[in-house]
Amino acid sequence: xxxxxxxxxxxxxxxxxxxxxxxxxxxxxxxxxxxxxxxxxxxxxxxxxxxxxxxxxxxxxxxxxxxxxxxxxxxxxxxxxxxxxxxxxxxxxxxxxxxxxxxxxxxxxxxxxxxxxxxxxxxxxxxxxxxxxxxxxxxxxxxxxxxxxxxxxxxxxxxxxxxxxxxxxxxxxxxxxxxxxxxxxxxxxxxxxxxxxxxxxxxxxxxxxxxxxxxxxxxxxxxxxxxxxxxxxxxxxxxxxxxxxxxxxxxxxxxxxxxxxxxxxxxxxxxxxxxxxxxxxxxxxxxxxxxxxxxxxxxxxxxxxxxxxxxxxxx
Amino acid sequence: xxxxxxxxxxxxxxxxxxxxxxxxxxxxxxxxxxxxxxxxxxxxxxxxxxxxxxxxxxxxxxxxxxxxxxxxxxxxxxxxxxxxxxxxxxxxxxxxxxxxxxxxxxxxxxxxxxxxxxxxxxxxxxxxxxxxxxxxxxxxxxxxxxxxxxxxxxxxxxxxxxxxxxxxxxxxxxxxxxxxxxxxxxxxxxxxxxxxxxxxxxxxxxxxxxxxxxxxxxxxxxxxxxxxxxxxxxxxxxxxxxxxxxxxxxxxxxxxxxxxxxxxxxxxxxxxxxxxxx
Numbered sequence: 001x002x003x004x005x006x007x008x009x010x011x012x013x014x015x016x017x018x019x020x021x022x023x024x025x026x027x028x029x030x031x032x033x034x035x036x037x038x039x040x041x042x043x044x045x046x047x048x049x050x051x052x053x054x055x056x057x058x059x060x061x062x063x064x065x066x067x068x069x070x071x072x073x074x075x076x077x078x079x080x081x082x083x084x085x086x087x088x089x090x091x092x093x094x095x096x097x098x099x100x101x102x103x104x105x106x107x108x109x110x111x112x113x114x115x116x117x118x119x120x121x122x123x124x125x126x127x128x129x130x131x132x133x134x135x136x137x138x139x140x141x142x143x144x145x146x147x148x149x150x151x152x153x154x155x156x157x158x159x160x161x162x163x164x165x166x167x168x169x170x171x172x173x174x175x176x177x178x179x180x181x182x183x184x185x186x187x188x189x190x191x192x193x194x195x196x197x198x199x200x201x202x203x204x205x206x207x208x209x210x211x212x213x214x215x216x217x218x219x220x221x222x223x224x225x226x227x228x229x230x231x232x233x234x235x236x237x238x239x240x241x242x243x244x245x246x247x248x249x250x251x252x253x254x255x256x257x258x259x260x261x262x263x264x265x266x267x268x269x270x271x272x273x274x275x276x277x278x279x280x281x282x283x284x285x286x287x288x289x290x291x292x293x294x295x296x297x298x299x300x301x302x303x304x305x306x307x308x309x310x311x312x313x314x315x
Numbered sequence: 316x317x318x319x320x321x322x323x324x325x326x327x328x329x330x331x332x333x334x335x336x337x338x339x340x341x342x343x344x345x346x347x348x349x350x351x352x353x354x355x356x357x358x359x360x361x362x363x364x365x366x367x368x369x370x371x372x373x374x375x376x377x378x379x380x381x382x383x384x385x386x387x388x389x390x391x392x393x394x395x396x397x398x399x400x401x402x403x404x405x406x407x408x409x410x411x412x413x414x415x416x417x418x419x420x421x422x423x424x425x426x427x428x429x430x431x432x433x434x435x436x437x438x439x440x441x442x443x444x445x446x447x448x449x450x451x452x453x454x455x456x457x458x459x460x461x462x463x464x465x466x467x468x469x470x471x472x473x474x475x476x477x478x479x480x481x482x483x484x485x486x487x488x489x490x491x492x493x494x495x496x497x498x499x500x501x502x503x504x505x506x507x508x509x510x511x512x513x514x515x516x517x518x519x520x521x522x523x524x525x526x527x528x529x530x531x532x533x534x535x536x537x538x539x540x541x542x543x544x545x546x547x548x549x550x551x552x553x554x555x556x557x558x559x560x561x562x563x564x565x566x567x568x569x570x571x572x573x574x575x576x577x578x579x580x581x582x583x584x585x586x587x588x589x590x591x592x593x
């Protein structure tokens with residue numbers, strides 16, 4: 001909303017290619033916008049909807065018609081030009097909204113939770129379509145979403161905001177693998193959080209004591225807490241292995257299965273441990289090493305580079 | 316028909332009979348007088364084409380009805396717009412303010428306007444004291460006075476259908492229009508106005524039809540000099556005792572209104588006009 005110009009920022013500036021656009025009202029920013037629920041004008045046909053941004057910019061009729069046709073071609077809706085939005089499916093409506101937002105060659109396309117009101121299956125379909133269109137158009141899209149999967153699968157860059165503050169910015173893999181804070185680790189995918197006290201902190205990494213269990217953990221210098229301070233480690237469920245008898249790992253902990261569920265592609269196990277609390281583990285169901293059962297004793301293991309130390313920002 | 320459906324229709328029967336016996340039948344009876352008095356035939360209707368007096372009354376009625384409708388729509392639209400944008404709490408107060416006049420007798424309101432607008436009335440005295448005018452203005456006992464009184468009566472009837480259609484407009488559409496490059500003005504003209512147009516049309520028809528049949532307000536604020544249809548009919552029937560002529564004009568008005576409604580109901584959904592969801 002701040003990027004779009006509907007809300008003034010409490011501090012800072014909005015820059016577009018280096019120039020300050022903070023004081024400009026929405027209509028002067030020339031951004032293409034796709035709104036939640038698409039906000040297509042119900043009293044206009046598809047073609048009139050797409051022509052709207054051109055019309056308010058005072059383009060001639062001939063120019064308008066040519067651009068509208070090109071935009072509808074781009075989203076493969078040329079046959080639907082004379083329909084009303086209410087006669088279109090959800091996917092087609094999204095394409096109209098995109099054509100309308102792109103028709104005037106905006107510098108930037110803003111998408112404000114366009115998919116959030118849809119059911120899961122349609123959402124997945126439209127995500128793919130959106131991604132394909134993005135490739136074809138080759139412009140910057142800024143997509144606001146609360147859907148972590150959407151953020152990971154669509155983006156080149158993800159900015160994670162919490163209560164209006166930027167927490168972390170980076171490529172999806174970087175954010176998933178190297179979350180800086182608990183909020184980021186928790187938002188993108190699922191994570192276990194292990195708490196402990198730093199015993200040693202040196203070049204090789206950390207030694208973290210949690211109850212009777214000692215964990216070894218690699219950590220780059222910037223993220224290395226000093227000895228004696230509390231530490232929080234984020235450990236992804238898929239990076240934990242079930243250890244067979246005699247097998248070892250850098251970190252090992254014993255527990256028993258408190259609950260489990262079958263997810264099709266895999267199992268989710270909730271393993272209760274003495275020192276680390278409940279740890280969630282996923283393992284592929286195809287040729288699973290064990291048949292999960294409640295109360296079954298298991299040994300979990302993970303390497304020193306599996307987890308990441310994170311800042312505890314969850315309040 | 317199913318048994319339960321018959322049961323529902325039976326419940327309507329008393330009201331239906333009451334309406335038929337005491338309302339529809341007398342009206343039909345009165346209307347038939349227009350072709351039976353003074354003699355059988357359409358003699359009374361010929362006057363529509365030949366009698367200047369009848370034509371002048373119809374002209375006056377249409378003109379005042381039209382002016383009233385236009386002004387009431389402008390005021391009603393502005394009010395409905397403000398109400399739509401207000402907070403829910405403020406909306407309740409606004410609505411109360413709009414609806415309050417409906418509960419005050421037309422007679423009381425007409426006389427209140429007379430006291431305000433007459434030569435020694437508050438308005439003329441105020442303007443004179445302020446030095447804006449020297450001689451009192453003729454604000455009442457003419458068409459001007461009638462229009463003021465009628466607009467006052469009609470504004471709530473204009474607000475309600477317009478408000479109903481404005482409330483159905485998704486506010487995100489306006490944000491979308493702005494985001495796509497439209498100024499506030501353009502967004503209003505191209506998006507909000509067309510989307511609220513059905514309510515505007517509905518309010519227009521409603522107010523216009525009501526205006527045609529106004530009796531008390533024109534009778535009091537017109538001071539007997541400006542005659543509208545309803546007062547003219549009363550004059551024919553009660554004062555001159557020309558039942559045929561009076562009922563002729565009544566018939567013409569009933570038919571004209573029914574035809575208008577008939578055409579209109581094909582264009583706009585009448586039920587949505589009063590806020591019922593289709």
